[in-house]
Amino acid sequence: MRWFCCPACRSVAEIIHQSGLEDYYRLRETPGNRPDSPTPDKHPFDNPAFQRQLVQQEPDGQCSARFAIEGLHCAACAWLIESRLNTLPGIKTATVSLADQSLVLHWDAALQTAGSIAHGVEQLGYGVSPWHPEALLALQQRENRSSLQRLGIAGLAMMQTGMLAAALYAGDGDMDPEWRELFRWVSLLFTFPVATWSAWPFYRNAINGLRQGAATMDLPVALAIAGAFVASVIGTLAHSTHVYFDSVAMFTFLLLAGRHLEMRLRHRNRQQSLVRSGSLPWQAHRLAHIDSTQADSVPALSLQAGDMVQVLPGEAIPVDGIILRGQSSISEAVLTGESIPVDRGPGDTVLAGTINHEQILTLRASSSQQQSRVALMQQHLQHALSAKPATVQLADRLSSTFVLFVLACAMATATFWWPSGIDQTMATTLAVLVASCPCALSLATPTALTAATYALAQQGVLITRAHVLETLPRIQRALFDKTGTLTEGRLIITDTRIHGTLNEGECLQIAASLEQGSNHPIAHAFQSTTPISASDVQQHSGMGVSGRVHGIAYRLGQPAFIQANAPDEQAHWIGLADSQQVLAWFSLQDRLRDDAAKTIASLKTLGISTGLLTGDRSAYGTQLARQLQMDSVQTGASPEDKQRAIIDEQTQGTRVMMVGDGVNDAAVLSTADVSFAMAGATPLARLQSDALLMKDSLGLILLAHRTALRTRRVIRQNLIWAAAYNISVIPFAAMGWVPPWLAAIGMSASSLLVMLNAMRLTRVH
Amino acid sequence: MESLYFLIPIGIVLIAAAAGILLWAVRSGQYDDLDREASRILFEEDARPQTPDDENSHE
Numbered sequence: 148m149r150w151f152c153c154p155a156c157r158s159v160a161e162i163i164h165q166s167g168l169e170d171y172y173r174l175r176e177t178p179g180n181r182p183d184s185p186t187p188d189k190h191p192f193d194n195p196a197f198q199r200q201l202v203q204q205e206p207d208g209q210c211s212a213r214f215a216i217e218g219l220h221c222a223a224c225a226w227l228i229e230s231r232l233n234t235l236p237g238i239k240t241a242t243v244s245l246a247d248q249s250l251v252l253h254w255d256a257a258l259q260t261a262g263s264i265a266h267g268v269e270q271l272g273y274g275v276s277p278w279h280p281e282a283l284l285a286l287q288q289r290e291n292r293s294s295l296q297r298l299g300i301a302g303l304a305m306m307q308t309g310m311l312a313a314a315l316y317a318g319d320g321d322m323d324p325e326w327r328e329l330f331r332w333v334s335l336l337f338t339f340p341v342a343t344w345s346a347w348p349f350y351r352n353a354i355n356g357l358r359q360g361a362a363t364m365d366l367p368v369a370l371a372i373a374g375a376f377v378a379s380v381i382g383t384l385a386h387s388t389h390v391y392f393d394s395v396a397m398f399t400f401l402l403l404a405g406r407h408l409e410m411r412l413r414h415r416n417r418q419q420s421l422v423r424s425g426s427l428p429w430q431a432h433r434l435a436h437i438d439s440t441q442a443d444s445v446p447a448l449s450l451q452a453g454d455m456v457q458v459l460p461g462e463a464i465p466v467d468g469i470i471l472r473g474q475s476s477i478s479e480a481v482l483t484g485e486s487i488p489v490d491r492g493p494g495d496t497v498l499a500g501t502i503n504h505e506q507i508l509t510l511r512a513s514s515s516q517q518q519s520r521v522a523l524m525q526q527h528l529q530h531a532l533s534a535k536p537a538t539v540q541l542a543d544r545l546s547s548t549f550v551l552f553v554l555a556c557a558m559a560t561a562t563f564w565w566p567s568g569i570d571q572t573m574a575t576t577l578a579v580l581v582a583s584c585p586c587a588l589s590l591a592t593p594t595a596l597t598a599a600t601y602a603l604a605q606q607g608v609l610i611t612r613a614h615v616l617e618t619l620p621r622i623q624r625a626l627f628d629k630t631g632t633l634t635e636g637r638l639i640i641t642d643t644r645i646h647g648t649l650n651e652g653e654c655l656q657i658a659a660s661l662e663q664g665s666n667h668p669i670a671h672a673f674q675s676t677t678p679i680s681a682s683d684v685q686q687h688s689g690m691g692v693s694g695r696v697h698g699i700a701y702r703l704g705q706p707a708f709i710q711a712n713a714p715d716e717q718a719h720w721i722g723l724a725d726s727q728q729v730l731a732w733f734s735l736q737d738r739l740r741d742d743a744a745k746t747i748a749s750l751k752t753l754g755i756s757t758g759l760l761t762g763d764r765s766a767y768g769t770q771l772a773r774q775l776q777m778d779s780v781q782t783g784a785s786p787e788d789k790q791r792a793i794i795d796e797q798t799q800g801t802r803v804m805m806v807g808d809g810v811n812d813a814a815v816l817s818t819a820d821v822s823f824a825m826a827g828a829t830p831l832a833r834l835q836s837d838a839l840l841m842k843d844s845l846g847l848i849l850l851a852h853r854t855a856l857r858t859r860r861v862i863r864q865n866l867i868w869a870a871a872y873n874i875s876v877i878p879f880a881a882m883g884w885v886p887p888w889l890a891a892i893g894m895s896a897s898s899l900l901v902m903l904n905a906m907r908l909t910r911v912h
Numbered sequence: 913m914e915s916l917y918f919l920i921p922i923g924i925v926l927i928a929a930a931a932g933i934l935l936w937a938v939r940s941g942q943y944d945d946l947d948r949e950a951s952r953i954l955f956e957e958d959a960r961p962q963t964p965d966d967e968n969s970h971e
Contacts, residue, residue, distance in 0.1 A: 244944065291944065292939065295943050299938070329917075329920070411946075
């Protein structure tokens with residue numbers, strides 16, 4: 148028995164392993180579960196345009212290529228793809244990487260083509276697209292490698308110096324000076340790369356902090372490492388009583404290990420929030436000229452301004468452009484979050500990433516895909532994300548005061564002991580510095596934050612910006628988007644009015660029959676009813692649908708389409724009519740999430756006022772806010788209006804939380820003090836938010852708030868404990884009563900206590 | 913005790929070699945995907961090459 152992350156992986160693997168069913172994959176022409184991507188006779192990757200872009204030819208007839216894989220969940224998925232590809236003839240190596248969701252392939256050009264391999268992967272239910280190196284991922288890889296190298300070197304050195312230190316401590320006093328000198332020099336050799344190269348990030352951060360006029364947590368760390376190392380070098384040269392090479396190496400290693408774990412968690416969270424090329428198609432149908440009938444399949448990235456592009460129904464539009472021919476309804480949900488499609492015809496501008504629903508459209512591209520509006524926004528956001536400065540830690544203010552205090556103590560100790568000679572002065576001053584080493588203090592905040600971030604990730608809240616846990620408890624106002632956030636973003640029938648001779652069930656069945664096979668969001672509202680066969684079905688773009696059921700002609704659509712007046716203006720009404728009269732009206736509405744009411748009520752009991760900010764102009768927003776007893780409501784707000792609303796509140800000193808999902812929320816999400824993106828949010832909204840919900844449950848926001856409160860409490864306990872320990876030990880060290888081994892034990896014990904306290908946060912209540 | 917003058921340099925050389933190998937391994941990308949490699953051992957390598965016999969036997 149194996150473990151799988153999701154039922155999908157499991158069922159695919161089960162199918163693969165049942166003997167005989169392997170043939171299903173080999174023999175079938177069209178994957179049954181992906182009707183939206185019909186498999187052409189020839190895979191687009193085999194077109195010369197893709198070949199040039201994708202495949203590297205090597206002189207000995209070998210090819211190599213890298214693809215991006217969509218839908219990878221866990222190691223089981225990676226294993227499945229690798230195993231499947233390895234059974235194909237001609238494949239030399241196939242390596243799937245979970246870290247950057249890619250597949251690297253080497254194969255024999257005579258036996259396979261890029262298209263046939265991609266087809267093999269698609270048959271397993273994964274998406275394959277050309278690989279585009281992303282700046283953010285490359286940066287994460289560099290960060291990860293450098294962190295591992297520094298950590299590894301520090302670890303090796305720590306073990307060596309620890310071993311030598313054991314000998315030095317054991318032989319303290321009666322050791323032959325010859326050996327003592329040798330051991331110290333070897334320790335110095337091992338510690339040198341740790342104190343200089345491994346600890347470099349601490350020095351760099353400390354200096355950057357000082358340049359901006361802030362004493363960060365890295366400053367005492369940098370001072371402790373550099374100070375202890377320099378003092379030990381001087382001690383070695385001056386043959387004084389103590390050296391602290393082992394402490395330097397261990398301290399650096401422990402801190403680097405903590406930072407590394409924290410970094411990995413942050414990378415993984417960010418990766419999951421970044422859906423690569425999700426909204427922009429990689430393939431386009433280019434027409435040689437406007438009247439040509441045959442479209443070439445080309446990489447969408449190769450399109451230039453002025454190219455003629457054909458977009459089939461159900462496809463995403465590859466570039467920004469102007470419609471030359473065709474009339475269709477276009478879903479702009481990826482940009483606006485609005486589920487109801489808009490009608491577009493010749494002369495209208497359409498944007499890359501939006502979905503064409505009904506008819507074939509011919510466009511003239513107005514820019515390349517890289518220059519399209521969505522791509523530019525994405526690039527901009529990625530840049531902002533990767534250039535984000537190091538997180539400001541809660542302990543910063545405290546630590547800078549503390550470090551000044553420690554330095555003052557060390558100076559005072561040195562002055563006090565000065566008359567007793569250089570050796571004694573050096574030993575006690577160092578004892579003060581080591582005893583007051585801010586190890587526990589510097590671990591206090593990051594361990595708590597990492598533990599809480601990890602616990603929340605397990606529950607389905609991914610934190611992508613470190614300040615969330617710090618800011619969340621101080622939130623005074625929570626603003627929500629409507630569609631897709633408080634509501635499910637799916638239309639359902641909330642009301643039915645019958646006017647004709649047919650009953651409700653019959654009307655619904657006729658409507659469902661007319662809408663079957665359409666992927667228009669309105670059609671989804673009728674999916675709960677079983678359709679019967681309909682003939683002469685015709686889509687009327689932006690208006691509705693007509694057709695015959697049982698030989699009688701019906702029309703279903705907007706009031707104007709069936710030439711009648713809707714019952715009222717309060718809701719979105721869709722009418723069903725035969726040739727004489729209106730038979731029924733269906734009121735379509737977005738369903739409220741189950742836990743919306745409870746979440747709003749809980750936020751109010753926490754003293755957080757709530758508000759609704761929606762771009763929707765209908766009265767439904769106001770009605771919804773009243774139903775949920777929200778404190779304020781603003782309807783018909785453009786993205787700029789939303790942003791202004793938040794800035795207005797912020798200038799009054801209110802700290803604002805925003806929960807949203809659409810691209811039109813992206814700007815607002817970045818403006819708010821803390822922002823959450825829903826699970827179904829558009830990629831841009833996810834990138835721009837501070838935290839991401841992995842399940843569509845608003846209750847997770849309350850969980851995050853509770854965890855943030857507990858985290859704050861734990862951080863305070865940790866800081867108080869660490870500071871109290873360090874301060875109380877300083878007088879004893881200054882008196883010369885603390886031998887180095889005791890200082891080392893004290894340091895480890897206080898660090899351990901702080902870590903254990905932080906681990907309590909991994910238990911979620 | 914004099915053997916330490918011989919043993920310690922050997923230790924230093926071995927550690928330097930280990931450090932060099934580690935740096936090389938990280939740089940060559942072997943540590944880029946810790947999640948995938950950590951669980952690789954849990955999966956059987958039972959993928960067998962496709963032979964003409966297989967094609968025939970299932971048809």
